[in-house]
Amino acid sequence: MSFRCKGCHRRVSRRAQNADQDYCHRKPCQNERRQHWRSAKLRSDPDYRANQRDSQKRWLANHPGYYRDYRSRHPDYVVDNRERQKDRDRLKRDLTAMTRTGAVLAKSDACPSESEVIPVYYELLPVQSENLAKRYASKLIFHLIPISCSDIVVSRPSCKETTRGTLLGASDTARACPGPSP
Numbered sequence: 001m002s003f004r005c006k007g008c009h010r011r012v013s014r015r016a017q018n019a020d021q022d023y024c025h026r027k028p029c030q031n032e033r034r035q036h037w038r039s040a041k042l043r044s045d046p047d048y049r050a051n052q053r054d055s056q057k058r059w060l061a062n063h064p065g066y067y068r069d070y071r072s073r074h075p076d077y078v079v080d081n082r083e084r085q086k087d088r089d090r091l092k093r094d095l096t097a098m099t100r101t102g103a104v105l106a107k108s109d110a111c112p113s114e115s116e117v118i119p120v121y122y123e124l125l126p127v128q129s130e131n132l133a134k135r136y137a138s139k140l141i142f143h144l145i146p147i148s149c150s151d152i153v154v155s156r157p158s159c160k161e162t163t164r165g166t167l168l169g170a171s172d173t174a175r176a177c178p179g180p181s182p
Contacts, residue, residue, distance in 0.1 A: 006032070008024060010024065
């Protein structure tokens, strides 16, 4: 019986000894299988996670100059890492500033001012997965749907009266979106 390998996506024969085989015998596929197993084990087993952390600490204690030597042997890595760190610091600083000023906070019933243009509409769909972080969390997915119309209405009676795929015309009647303007 054959199956499709999760690593290389080739169709291969299943070994009789392993009825649940998901990966073929090729080295890259086996490495991917091991990586998936290890990441799942780290997520689900606190003892394994603690053992790995302790093992890494012991190795680093036995090789105290490893990272300093690595950076001296790989100057390109140092330059790239420094640039990536600057980007991470900039992003963190921007997010902190936005959170402090309230720019990232949203009100569920807030309407934009008359001069603002809403670039997208939102469609709320139920989540099909039960793997949520909070037991009683709302099970919704937000899909961004770009508006391709150039005649976006600036003033609306209420945000809740505009639905996905419709725009309000001059006579306040809903009409279908005509598509992109030429």
